[in-house]
Amino acid sequence: MPRNVMKRLQLTTSIGLVSLVSACSPQQQTRDEGKLSILSQQQQGFATVSPQANLSFPRDHQAHEDYKVEWWYLTANLTTDSGEPLGLQWTQFRIALGTPFPPNEADLNPSQEYNTNLASEPAANSWQTQQLYMAHAAVTQPKQHVAAEKWSRGHPQIAGVSSTPLTIQLDNWRWQSQSEALFPATLEVQDQAFAYQLQLDSQSPLQLQGDAGYSIKTANGKVASYYYSQPFIDISGTMTLNGNTQKVHGKGWLDREWSSQFLTRSQQGWDWFALRLNDGSALMLFQLRGEKVFYSGRRMYADGRGENISHGDIMMQVRQWHETDQGRYPVNWRIAIASQNIDVTIEPLNVNSAMPLSTQYWEGPIEVRGSHQGNGYMELTGYEK
């Protein structure tokens, strides 16, 4: 799914390539060199995705530290008690700086000449880690869009993912399930500008994207990820913004994705859509922009059924651009899928939904009109100045 791809590209500019270039002195590298190297380089030592996905739950809700990048990604289209629409986003990313410490190996120190007891035992010091976590959260209303970011090293007390019960945490931003399963769960996010506490539940089976969870990102299938979703989540809770706390309720969508392999240099950016249609179905769509545009999608139903949409069936057309401080974004779209009898227009709830964080992109709630009605989320990347 392009969300994965997009994020990876974004990460390359901020942190993802740290491990790749660590052999160089800090002065030797530039941002551009780093970007290119990450795109063209194989991820030495990390696990790679293969078509035999064989995803298994609840195991795969946990972190996969042998893969380079991973995330837990929730978007929600909610309504306040006063009837005002709003969107919420919460994402926790995991980035591996190196391959995990080998178990039962005394010397994990890469500088071999230093074989003293100072760094001799694996995780002798709880701060030692190869995992970096980043989390983004945002609240979008028609007239306001606020976003926040957190970073942390992987540390059992601060940031990470644990299993019984399933907890995905970075500081005081926390997804807390009641069991090892994803749902029912609570999600708490608190920042200086906003906060939300949500109860999440879903009765629908998980949706495996692509080929049983193996999702390709290029036409030749060389780049892929493991990807599953839960598009049918019931949400209720409270949201505080500008000092006002309001009750909110609505629908949410969770994406889980992990991979190690990155993209080709020709790809410039991605447009990703998560649509909830009024016939009860959900539609995931993305396009990867480059020399050749690559489309992918899946129509999903609450009972677990789903249907992949092939590259040739998808038509996406920009209807309107919007200039922000960050870049010029295509915020208005026409999407047509003949095989699914879908022909809709996409309009944002708030055109100013750019995320002014260390990783920049546009992400916000949208409304669907045309052959189908509905709402959802849109993510646009690669348009930044």
Next chain:
Amino acid sequence: MSNFLRLSWHCARVFAAHYRHAPLQAGGILLGVVLAVTLLVGVRATNDNAIRSYSESTELLSQRATGLLLAQQGDLDETWYFKLRQSQLQTPLAVVTGVLENSQGQRWEMHGSDLVAAMSQRQVSDTNKNSDGKQAQAPVNFNQLPLNRLLSGEPLLLMSQSLAKRAAPNGTLQLKQHDIRVLSVNDDLGLGNNIVADISFAQTLLGKTGRLSYIALFDPHPQLETLLQQALGEGYDQHLRLIKQDQGEALTALTQSFHLNLNAMSLLAFIVGLFIAYNGVRYSLLKRQTLLVKLLQQGVTRQALMAGLLTELLALVILGSCVGFVTGLQLSQWLQPLVALTLEQLYGAQLLPGQFQWRWLFQAIVLTLVAAGLACIPLYLQLSRQPLARSATRVALQSSAERQNRRLFILATVLLGCAAILLPFSNHYKQSLLLMGLVIVAIPMLLPLALQYSCQLLAKWSQTIRLSIEQRNLLHYSIAETRELIAPLSLAMMAMLLALCANIAMNTLVSSFDITLRQWLDNRLHADVYFRPALSDFPKLKQDFERHPQVNGIFEQWNARISFRDQPTNITTQDEYSLRNTTVLKEHLDDFWPAYLAGESILISEPLAIKQGINMGDKVAWDDVTGRWYQDLKPQMSKHIANGQNNTPRPLTVAGVFFDYGNPLGEIMIAEPLWHQLGHQAYLKSIAITTTADFTPLVEAVQAQYNLSSANVYSQGKIKDQAMKMFAKTFSITSVLNSLTLLVAAIGLFSAVVMLTQSRQAPLARLYALGVTRRQIRISVFGQMLLIIGLSAFVAIPTGYALSYLLIHKVTLQAFGWSIPMVWSWMECMKLMLIALATGTIAVSLPLYWQTRRPLVASLQQEAM
């Protein structure tokens, strides 16, 4: 108007041509300007950079903290940090610090922090700044550091490039007997002189697994303390304390006197440099006197001549200032490590890498131009107004010089009189420094007339001695000529005198302080060994010492930091024995011990007394309710009464003032019972013992049993050694500047003497032609120069003494609060005299040597040229 411009332009061109023929003259002026501006800019850059560092200082690789959370005692458990991370506070930063020694015994302070938390803080802040269009610091990009290696606990240290070049030229640093790889990072990241590591490695290396030194807080919330109480519950009040951070104001205030001293020294050097420049201008005008008259005779107006001279001055000042700016920046590069060390040792301030500012150049140009203008314009006016018919005779100049010398002497006497009258009334070091500036300006003004009278006396004396006619005539001639030389040499001599005085004063201060500090330390340190154990170990360690057969004395000292009149102040208590035997009192009330030991009075340190203007017998107050100290009792009491509170602040009498050197903070000493009543959040400063036998085995046993690093055990000798080292460092920067000033003066003297001897080739050749031997000429010339220099140096002794007195008993006392008995060193004086005489000798030898290599006729012709 256009005629005026044309004529001025012609004049300027003529002067330029003159300098092409006599580059030495232009060189003399430029040298003065360059040296003056170099020292001015060098010190200015160093000072400005230090002050900028205080206001921009941040947690390393991160942002400025709004507060630091510390344990009441020693280190804090890292679980407090985890609790804070779960709270709604803006992401805090865990920091562990410690001092490590390398194999050469060099000490390094190491900072370990959660690098991801540190740098993400910087990113958040930069994002915010970008939105306002402002960005104070280079944002930290995670890519700049090999996070994978750092976070994995790999032994890896980060240093700024400039420090790494010095400290780890081969890429490793030895600490705790291990070679640890050093990664040098760009100086822009602001690591300064710190060694930084990720907390994962730092905790291991420092032996502090699970412990933190402090937690840096970044939350700008005004009620930070309330937030902390909410986040940490009761534990906060019981175990932790918050130190709020300011914007560098406290540090700026604390280091103010240090920077003022540097500035004063640089201004002194600037003045010395300007003397050289002025001397050069005068000399070149003297040489051009005929030329100027000729120009006037040819119809050049006086205004045009004046404009031409001013243009010349402007060009020389701008050129000299630009060169001086560049060399000044280079000088600052050399001075910065010295200043950084001093500030770090004395005040705990960290310096950021230097940045230069163009305004220093403009300020230098303006200042030099104003000073040079003030000095030269009267001279220009005098020369451009000379009658056309008048030939430029020396006699006229001589008589005008004598008049001027008298005027200078009178002005100097007036200035000295003013200073003498005002000095007893100055209460602040800035006022004293200003008055000292008057004295410094006045001293050289006394010199020309003093030299003149000395020569007259010498001439009279020479009449009385018996010599052959030939010798007597030569002696009379030499003395008469010496009087004539005073005028052209007087400026260089004035600069030399100034530098000598300043050096004598500074050396006296340093050596006096050295002796005072040693005596004070001898009195203060009575125990053999001092330990700084963890607070939890203290009771057991004390018990162990009590039982130990070799230990015959145990002494404790407790410390706490309080705010007294908004200044951070130490409050301390000691056992009675230590107190009675080691406190060196400057003054005290009669029979104050009973009241003091009963907790009714206090002792304060001399710096506190002087800086806060507290006198013996004054009352200060401790408020049980607010837990604060107050200096003024009455307003506090009335406030309490107004608030309807029954318990009034506890009044305490200042029973005495004790000497305290080298501590930048004020100190209050109270008796043990009062200490317990006040309930300050104290930490154990030290527990000390005296032993009956060699204490080495005992110390080793204690170190092993209590896991005490050598940094926490001090023998008496080690403390003295460290204190003296710190003292030496404190004054290293001033002595460097002093030597530079002396050097500038020596260069000035050298150039003046060279130019003068150069211009005297014709009269000397005439003497030779009249039959005076070369040997006699040489003796005569050396004699003249050494006489003038010797006389000037002689004047430097009483004036240097006077300056020393002012520096010690006024400026240092008021700026640092240290009273120091003045110790006069004749040896130092003699050394400086010798330097001055040696400079003069070398300066005379060179032109004399040149002269002997020239044909006699060429020297004789010089007159005509």
